[in-house]
Amino acid sequence: MSHKLIDLSHISKSFDGEMVLDDLNLYIRENEFLTLLGPSGCGKTTTLRIMGGFEKPDQGKVIFDGQDITNLAPNKRQLNTVFQKYALFTHMTIAENIAFGLKIKNKSKEYIQDKIKYSLKLVNLEGYENRMPDSLSGGQQQRIAIARAIVNEPKVLLLDEPLGALDLKLRQDMQYELIRLKNELGITFVYVTHDQEEALTMSDTIVVMNQGYIQQVGTPENIYNEPENAFVADFIGESNILPSTMIHDKLVEILGARFECVDVGFGENKPVDVVVRPEDVVLTAPEEGTIEGVVTGLIFKGVHYEMDVMARGYEWLVHSTHMFPVGTKVGIRVDPFDIQIMNKPESEDEEAVTSNE
Amino acid sequence: MSKKWFAAPYLLWSVGFIIIPLLMIFFYGLTDRSGAFTLENVVAILSPExxxxxxxxxxxxxxxTVICLLLAYPLAMILNKHHLGRGSFIVFLFILPMWMNFLLRTLAWQTLLEKTGVINSVLSALHLPALDIINTPYAIVLGMVYNFLPFMVLPIYNVLVKIDENVINAARDLGANGVQTFFKIILPLSIPGVVSGITMVFVPAMTTFVISTLLGGSKILLIGNVIEQEFTQGNNWNLGSGLSLVLMVFILVSMAFVMKYDREGEGGMF
Incomplete structure (x- = not known):
């Protein structure tokens, strides 16, 4: 595919002796929508700030378009940032905010006027030139922050949890807006969020991070359907993580019952973790299931029912459009391709990662 | 409705200790000794002395005020940049002298600056020329700067602390270098602190008579000294009040001027 635009190699960073990033390696391809996803404190924002030039890594290099920019000041970099909470200049009008970067670069008046018009149109806020930032709603301020960044025609736009302060409806609207913007502008987006749904909706590539380490890199489908470890499975969507034993290829023993699966190459009689998404658990009549259980909880969620089913000492989380009242005896069945096998964590790092979540 | 009564003590206070005294100043200022209306006391400001x-x-x-501003702004920036918050030792050092009596601090400067005082003893021991500024305007300015500097530092520091670090990062991100970021972002955003700093230094400096008495000797008379003498030695309350009114108007006009600049500055600095 297209070439590497940003290449982070062997980046380490600690604050006050506390390791935030440990030997991180990551590249971002041109024209990609890449999302750094993880819980707070996982190092995703620090990674973004290192790209923007607001933090210097203790070790490692930042390569941008083939050039080492590790020690380059933020104002010399060909990328722009949309900050958390917008960081608009409250003493300037909207037009002045948007014009800021262009005036610094001594662009002509006509050029700046055109750009202001164009960018306000792009973010659907035409006619807001002379308003002050404080008179705008959160969503509008966010759009201005984006407009202010993109008028400079950066090669990369860095976005630090830009939708974090908005309410749900607005956030969803803005997600589509951002995808549209990216397609129209054709620039690379690096997006930081802790919201897995946001990441799944918008990204070409998701980088799941935890405690300064990259846990998995992949497409949204890839990350959701084939999590590489329990942390990823747990963080991306809801899941049942079951300690199990791989009997041999394509057969796994979960909670003492044998399930067919599609995975091979895990060895024989080896302890593994199994991930089953709640929507992949099929509830049947008791005699038709692989194992039997009792419904212990029921919540109506709109699109589906969320049920807790106690079976063989484990409380399964089940999403289904069919309702089974509390106390009903049910059978549990899982289709072979819905069973995702993961190796048990081997290193202590990974162990810490899983237990801490 | 009964909650209105909570305001009563404050109302009594402001009537008793602000409004009535002010009216009395107006009364004295606009009358002569016999109680007849006159503008003489106000016009007296035009006399040469x-x-x-x-x-x-x-x-x-x-x-x-200018010296305080030039000293205080960089200091406030340093305090802010190194995250030396309210609890820090350096801020503490700056506030500490404020807990000492104002008169004592000024008297201390008198002792330091005297012809045979501490500074000159040290200078002569080092065979350096003596510092001869006691009883000159320089000593008065020194005393004013020393006493009022914290009142300039703190309001500026307070506004600088409140500027979101990401706003500064955003300016850098958009291509501004350090100098451009300062003049286009930090300075305009800190204007409210600068204005209150100027007010808090200029007003007491304009009205002081203690600093000029102690460090200026009896030769240099500020308007504060003149007014004080009319009340204490001259026993002419009418003239003292009249001059006070003039001074008050003068300060109000100066402040209005500063405030106006502040408001224009909000949008116009760009």
């Missing part, structure tokens, strides 16, 4: 004192006061307090 009074107008000279007013102009000198104005010059010295402007000078101290």
């Amino acid at each position: 009074h107008s000279k004192a007013l102009v000198l006061s104005l010059l010295l307090s402007l000078a101290s």
Whole structure:
């Protein structure tokens, strides 16, 4: 595919002796929508700030378009940032905010006027030139922050949890807006969020991070359907993580019952973790299931029912459009391709990662 | 409705200790000894000795305000940049002298600056020329700057602390270098602190008579000294009040001027 635009190699960073990033390696391809996803404190924002030039890594290099920019000041970099909470200049009008970067670069008046018009149109806020930032709603301020960044025609736009302060409806609207913007502008987006749904909706590539380490890199489908470890499975969507034993290829023993699966190459009689998404658990009549259980909880969620089913000492989380009242005896069945096998964590790092979540 | 009564003590206070005294100043200022209306006390500011004192006061307090501003702004920036918050030792060092009596601090400077004082003893021991500024306007400005500097530092520091770090990062991100970021972002955003700092230094400097008495000897009269003498030695309350009114108007006009600049500055600095 297209070439590497940003290449982070062997980046380490600690604050006050506390390791935030440990030997991180990551590249971002041109024209990609890449999302750094993880819980707070996982190092995703620090990674973004290192790209923007607001933090210097203790070790490692930042390569941008083939050039080492590790020690380059933020104002010399060909990328722009949309900050958390917008960081608009409250003493300037909207037009002045948007014009800021262009005036610094001594662009002509006509050029700046055109750009202001164009960018306000792009973010659907035409006619807001002379308003002050404080008179705008959160969503509008966010759009201005984006407009202010993109008028400079950066090669990369860095976005630090830009939708974090908005309410749900607005956030969803803005997600589509951002995808549209990216397609129209054709620039690379690096997006930081802790919201897995946001990441799944918008990204070409998701980088799941935890405690300064990259846990998995992949497409949204890839990350959701084939999590590489329990942390990823747990963080991306809801899941049942079951300690199990791989009997041999394509057969796994979960909670003492044998399930067919599609995975091979895990060895024989080896302890593994199994991930089953709640929507992949099929509830049947008791005699038709692989194992039997009792419904212990029921919540109506709109699109589906969320049920807790106690079976063989484990409380399964089940999403289904069919309702089974509390106390009903049910059978549990899982289709072979819905069973995702993961190796048990081997290193202590990974162990810490899983237990801490 | 009964909650209105909570305001009563404050109302009594402001009537008893602000409004009535102010009215009395107006009354004394606009009457002569017999109680008849006159503008003589106000017009008296035009006499050579009074107008000279007013102009000198104005010059010295402007000078101290400017010096305070030049010293305080970088200091506030340093305190902010190194995250030396309210609890820090350095801020503490700056506030500490404020807990000492104002008179004592000024008297200390008198002792330090005297012809045979501490500074000159040290200088002569080192065979350096003596510092001869006691009883000159320089000593008064020094005393004003020393006493009022914290009142300039703290409001500026307070606004700088509140500027979101990401706003500064955003300016850098958009291509501004350090100098451009300072003049286009940090300075305009800190104007409210600068204005209150100027107010808090200029007003007491304009009205002081203690600093000029102690460090200026009896030769240099500021408008504060003139007014004080009318009340204490001259026993002419009418003239003292009249001159006070003039001084008050003068300060109000100066402040209105500063405030106006502040408001224009909000949008116009770009």
